Amino acid sequence: MFSPLLIFLIIPLVRAVWPLPQIYEPGNSTLWLSPDVRFDFEGFETPSYTSTFSVWDHVQRIFSGLQTTQAKPQKSLSLETLQQVSIERLNRGVFQERFVPRKFHQRNSPFEPKLEDQQSKIYIDRIRIKKVSIQVGLLSQLRSTKEAYAINMEADGKVIIETASENGVLHAMETFRQLFYAHSSSSVDAYTPYAPVLIKDAPRFEHRGLNLDISRNWIPPSDVLRVIEAMSLSKLNRLHLHAADAQSWPLEIPAYPELALKGAYDPSQIWTKTDLEIVQGHGNLHGVEVFLEIDMPGHTTAIGHAFPGLITAPAMDPWDFYAAEPPSGQLRLNSSAVGDFVLGLLNDLLPRSKTWSLYFHLGGDELNRNAYGLDPTMNTTTAAAIKPHLQRFTDTNIDTLKAHGVTPIVWEEMLVDWNLTLPSNVLIQTWRSSEILGEVLKKGHRAIFGSNSHWYLDCGKGTFLNPNTTEGDAKARIKPPFLDYCAPFKNWRQVYDYNPLKDIPKKYQHQIVGGEVHLWGELTDSVNLDNMLWPRVAAAAEVLWRGPGNPVSEDVTRRLAEMRERLVLKGVKADMVQMEWCLRNKGGCSL
Amino acid sequence: MFSPLLIFLIIPLVRAVWPLPQIYEPGNSTLWLSPDVRFDFEGFETPSYTSTFSVWDHVQRIFSGLQTTQAKPQKSLSLETLQQVSIERLNRGVFQERFVPRKFHQRNSPFEPKLEDQQSKIYIDRIRIKKVSIQVGLLSQLRSTKEAYAINMEADGKVIIETASENGVLHAMETFRQLFYAHSSSSVDAYTPYAPVLIKDAPRFEHRGLNLDISRNWIPPSDVLRVIEAMSLSKLNRLHLHAADAQSWPLEIPAYPELALKGAYDPSQIWTKTDLEIVQGHGNLHGVEVFLEIDMPGHTTAIGHAFPGLITAPAMDPWDFYAAEPPSGQLRLNSSAVGDFVLGLLNDLLPRSKTWSLYFHLGGDELNRNAYGLDPTMNTTTAAAIKPHLQRFTDTNIDTLKAHGVTPIVWEEMLVDWNLTLPSNVLIQTWRSSEILGEVLKKGHRAIFGSNSHWYLDCGKGTFLNPNTTEGDAKARIKPPFLDYCAPFKNWRQVYDYNPLKDIPKKYQHQIVGGEVHLWGELTDSVNLDNMLWPRVAAAAEVLWRGPGNPVSEDVTRRLAEMRERLVLKGVKADMVQMEWCLRNKGGCSL
Known part of the structure; x- marks a missing residue:
């Protein structure tokens, strides 16, 4: 030497x-x-x-x-x-x-x-x-x-x-x-x-979660068992399953057999009642409470395959006036049929799901106003006219949850953008910024953090949209370098560096129940799932367990790199933390 | 419906x-x-x-x-x-x-x-x-x-x-x-x-390659067999193995047994003579010519574990004055021992390797001048004083290749930054920009393209460097969001959109032999290798086979998504191309 x-x-x-x-x-x-x-x-x-x-x-x-x-x-x-x-x-x-x-x-x-x-x-x-x-x-x-x-x-x-x-x-x-x-x-x-x-x-936050989208691409239940095992290594305790969206409805609902048969991508790609029970039970064995989100009234297009009458503005072309991503389509809000459907849905799901978790997520993000201009019973696109319907829809669903003894979670838009009146026990999940987190707390609600600036694991891999070359390249709105809206990629250091408490006054901090790191599923399926999640979910887990604000030091790198090796030995195809040379030579890769 | x-x-x-x-x-x-x-x-x-x-x-x-x-x-x-x-x-x-x-x-x-x-x-x-x-x-x-x-x-x-x-x-x-x-x-x-x-x-370009770094982290030969299989599906025909670098020397050299025994990360992480022969032979069966790069005189620190006398400025702390990344260390240039070593190395490797490929890559990128200020036989940091030594070093190596009937490839710096005199048969590999590609062609050389703006697959996953928190956070040079020098991530559309001929006058284009897509290995090992390579290498392969300049259309998306499914069925853990909904609904995900 x-x-x-x-x-x-x-x-x-x-x-x-x-x-x-x-x-x-x-x-x-x-x-x-x-x-x-x-x-x-x-x-x-x-x-x-x-x-x-x-x-x-x-x-x-x-x-x-x-x-x-x-x-x-x-x-x-x-x-x-x-x-x-x-x-x-x-x-x-x-x-x-x-x-x-x-x-x-x-x-x-x-x-x-x-x-x-x-x-x-x-x-x-x-x-x-x-x-x-x-x-x-x-x-x-x-x-x-x-x-x-x-x-x-x-x-x-x-x-x-x-x-x-x-x-x-x-x-x-x-x-x-x-x-x-x-x-x-x-x-x-x-x-x-x-x-x-x-x-x-002991943990800094009570709610330490991962939000996993099992709707936009097929994620088999067996993969989620592995995700739960891996979560438990990092002491995460909540798995939020974003179980349905515009693109597919993979969840078997015995009350509505057609829903998954027609709404799943394929009859072979359905989460059966038994699959869900096994995943929730497996979570329980590993200290991970698994709860469901049925995102409503936006993000519901897939319901239309079985129940076309419930959906306004389904799969419009072009879609971008009617939705944040294709396909467009939302539950009608002034429809007793929709009310009956959602009641039947919740009465089917809640008795099964509440055995394992007393949380249920009602969604509520990214509601598009233009879609209600195409709904003949609404025929409006103004927030003022839509709001009373949205309030009634939400009240009814919250009442149903209350009847089952289940605590509702909703996305921040319901409170902040729509200014709905919500009972104080409703947990608000924030995702856009810490300003919004502060606003939610100020309104007296308990909240879950998880900003897209740090904890959106799907960001930065490139847009999934195709350039519309039928109108000629010059008019294409998808241009090089083909980034997505929340690029750049959130590397593990950026995930670890997230401090949700930074601009939050001390007096409100007790209302923060915890946070969730998110994997939206546009570009994730069974094959790359592990790579998209790990080791970044583990990085978030230390913020949730130990509390935020710890510097991104070499010591953190080395411990996370060890954790990654443990994940790999468990069969998890985790992405890398650090080059081998840097791990072997302490201090050698600092700048 | x-x-x-x-x-x-x-x-x-x-x-x-x-x-x-x-x-x-x-x-x-x-x-x-x-x-x-x-x-x-x-x-x-x-x-x-x-x-x-x-x-x-x-x-x-x-x-x-x-x-x-x-x-x-x-x-x-x-x-x-x-x-x-x-x-x-x-x-x-x-x-x-x-x-x-x-x-x-x-x-x-x-x-x-x-x-x-x-x-x-x-x-x-x-x-x-x-x-x-x-x-x-x-x-x-x-x-x-x-x-x-x-x-x-x-x-x-x-x-x-x-x-x-x-x-x-x-x-x-x-x-x-x-x-x-x-x-x-x-x-x-x-x-x-x-x-x-x-x-x-028939192919547009003769040289359709992937440059794979097997030095910075351990990439087992068995993985490279799978990479070759996958390359052949996309009609790629050249695998450039970047076989050694500053961080490790994984290649067994029977003439110098200590080189890999001490220079590999671990004695279990050595590419034996047989491994190399099997990989090259496997390539041959699949239409993929496998050739080696021994990067010199920079990127050679790992040689110092067995032969400390050959290296100047080894593993300096701080390193950044002496190298582009840690650890620093380069072959001395005014040393007969270095000359003897390199001759022995090439005389060991070339007879084996030329059975499978008549190319050999001599490296030559990112040579650091400050390192030669610490070399007592050089004691200079000026380009003018270093250049004659570099010219002699390079001449000798090119002569050795010539004696074996092998064509040299070198990185662009040798010609463009150092302005060395190189025989006309030397192939120049460019990596920084199309301006430099143009410059190389103008000097009369044949060239390989592969710009880091489009074809560096390692970019955008975040820096591998640790913040130097010993001096306090304020002085740390690694700051949020912890990006690497060539961020953002090159998504497959950006890879596909690369047009190396764009600013190249027609009269020079016949000198372009082809291109290579690059995977530098700081954050890639056996576990995430497939994800880092595919489907992006396939995207580059169509540019190389069909020629550049084809628009990134939905049709391309759909064909590449099919290709990705074929890769997955072959056991390759490829990243995603497109959400299932978009594939099932033609035209539905355009903007």
Whole structure:
């Protein structure tokens, strides 16, 4: 080795865990993990029922690449389930996936502890998991103590995990397993170089979500099972399924069989009732609450394939006067048939969906006024004339949700652009700017953030629209370099750098429930889904868990790069975080 | 169906073939392809030797996911090989991959021919392939008639393919198979809806390449086999392997065993001599000539791990005064040890590599002058003082190539920035602008195009550099939104829209040998490789085959989207071309 390269020979402090715990005090001693490690659960309730549903079978079926299983999903996290999931996390995550962090160390450097000396190896062979009332202490500013946990791993191998809830166990086990690496010279040896470790942790935001569009292109339920697994590694806890849009209606609604049969792209591309239940149940097993959005009254064209009478301005040519993207078409607002349809739809969906989540998203974005000029019962394009109809439509839907005990979420336009009167329990999802987030909070509503300037993962890959060359190139409105409206591409650093609280007065911040990172589906299908999501969703997850405002440092790069390797080992085709040279040579790629 | 949607019910003219043939006259009758179709080869020479190497085994080994095989690659396309490859292309491409173009037609529309009436089904059961002197006729402006071919498929099922060469057979078979679709209701039925078909085709450019960086991150040889397969579908014929750079030296050089052992990221991340031979041989079987670049004298830091004495300014901190990216380090220029090393290197590589390609790329880009201020034998940073050394270094290397009968390629800087005197047979690869391309041509050299404004596939994913937060955020030079130097992302439309001939006077155009699309590897490894390459490399391939200047129309979108589905069926995890709704509804996504 020639001498100037020596500047990079300082052993890099790989700190492993993503998202970074609120309090994290790692040491630098080695402990080994026994493959036969025992779990002792203390203070948890006896399971209310003994499940015949095996998490092991379930998970193995998914990861052997089979389509969704018919097994009955779990409705509650029983002690038995919790034990299985905990063992599974550690076993698969450490001993099967076998992460050897070679590329985080200087080339040809000896970075692993020695295997030989069996005498002096200290093993962890027992993990005590206690359910306690977490003493928040330094974490008092954190909102959601029910997901809190603490890990105390002592130098002699004693491990005590304290959690406030069952979900805390899942988080603790994931943090714990991320402290371990497989040894490259042995298939049964795994170690942590970070002992002793003290961790106290709880999330900054209660609602830590991903909004996934399963409508614009076909996303099979089996893919979403993998997305849920990956989300749980980053401690995300909400999956918002944007389940229908103008382009297709993939969701089976038993009350209206024609809806998906005619509205899905193809009869083979339908999310059946069972698919949805399995995805929601799988989410539950991984601490991820899966809720649905039926976007209304805009973004509804696909309903017209089964029920043409409900839609105004369907698939107009040209479309751009009537919609933000093709095809145009919206639910009529002055139609009892539409009212009956939506009531039937919600009465079908809500009883099933509320088993898994007490949220339901009613949509409400990008409503086009011109479309109502073509609706003979409305015959107007003015906001003033449309608003009373929109208010009545929304009131009715919110009442239906209330009857089912479900909390509504709507897009910001309903409150900010249309100035509708909404009950105070309605959660407002903002997407355009932090000015709008501030406006929503000022109106007294709780809100979800996720600005398109940072958290729209679809941006920057180019427009999906075709130049209209029938009128000659000169008139084409799609011009080089063919960017989309929200370009540039949001690289992971930009995602991480998002600070939704920046211009929000302190007095309003408690109304912020959390945020969601978004993947709109115009240019995403099953083949490129992983690449579009990861590692960027994980970058957002640390903002949501730890809180915003942490600088984009090399340390963040290195931890996220480790996380990406864990995702890859789980079968997720994640995009890259950093060049191998930079990971191997700490400090070498700064500017 | 509600009436306005009817505007999209016109049967879309899916024209299937990518790249579009120069002359393509499809019909609209149906012909069926017999699974037992016979090939009659006429006019080809008796194979010079009978190979014991089975293409079938080879291809199947690759696609069952195994690592590279030890089988001996083919050195010439014998008649036997040609027959095997032809049968394989059709069999795998049509009957095994089974492309059913459902998403290119209106939902729930009957787009397939009826299977029932066995009597009236006309089958193609024999394909005559004749080697002839192609009458160029309308193709007279095309440069490379040796790859020309013609297909005449008559309505009665008679098929005659004429080709000027063995490579023409490969192209013809790929075009032919792209005319066929699998039938969704039968595993043995495949049809073309485009009969009768007349095709006359030859490439606009002789050199149609991809420059793939296998140095900055580990790209396994097995991945490159898949890249070659995919390239051959788009009729690309040159794979430029950027085989070493500052960050790592993955290439085994038997004359210098330490070079890769110490210079690769890890001993498990080495391209062995056999790996290289298999990749080059695999290329040969697919009509893709694989040639190497050893970039010199810049981009050579990794040599210093084995031979520290050869490198000036290695891995300096800060690096940015000494290199375009970290780590800094260049070959000394006034050193007989460097001369001896490079001679030994080329004498090791060239005899092996020239079996497969008579090109060798000597690099020469981004040479940093400051690095030579730290070289005690040079002790200068002025271009005037460095130039004579660079001229001598380059002369020597070009002489070595000449002794092996190999044509040199160098980056544009050698001619344009350093104004070196280069023999007229040296091919100049341009990358910065069409002004520079024009300048190179004016100096009388033949050139390769590939501007970073359109054909740098790595651009726009964000910088790989870390902010230097040790000096405080305010001083960090890496700022939001963390873009890279050549952002934005080059979406496939921008790739397709590239017209390298635009500002080039007609009288110089014959000096343009062709072009290459580039994937620099800072943020690409085995996991995201397919996504970074496809479908964008295919978009570039049509520019190279058909010639530039074709408008980015919906028709192009639809054909490229079909091509992408073929790539996906071959196991390539390609990015998306277009939303399914737009493909199903012709004209619906124009603006």
